[in-house]
Amino acid sequence: MPLDRTDFALIALLQNNFRMQNKELAAAVGLAPSSCHERVKRLWDEGVLLSAHAQVDPKRLGIGLEALLFIELGKHERQTVDSFLEEAVSIPEVRSAFLISGRHDVVVHVLARDTAHLKNLALDHFTSRSCVTRVETSIIFEARLRHELPHIG
Secondary structure (H helix, E strand, O other): OOOOHHHHHHHHHHHHOOOOOHHHHHHHHOOOHHHHHHHHHHHHHOOOOOOOOOOOOHHHHOOOEEEEEEEEEOOOOHHHHHHHHHHHHOOOOEEEEEEOOOOOOEEEEEEEOOHHHHHHHHHHHHHOOOOEEEEEEEEEOOOOOOOOOOOOO
16 A cells, blocks of 8 residues: 555654654644554554664763774675675674675674774674675764655655
């Protein structure tokens, strides 16, 4: 079933505050609570809504820095790339891994306590891999995050 303006309004509200009560959601989009509940249920059932997450402040957990690892792979065979990405996201300090175009092959977003932890993470989990030919590290000084997806259409 195609999504309409009300569905997109519900999605935007839930992306910014997933803990909104059904009654509040319904009022915000001009639906009866029962209709709103059915719409949200349908969004889950159709796979539009995939999961809900709590946003956590890394500094409160002793995580002092974030970095991006720009990685070049020696082989670009599907199995090598898929295996590398799967293994990368299984590392606890890895937030995300992206297969990209351009000079580098993969960008990995990592968290670390400090620079010593970052160095060990890079050496133990990335530069030591036979498929990796180069790792370039950039520390993230500051970030701005946006949670909602744009309505493109």
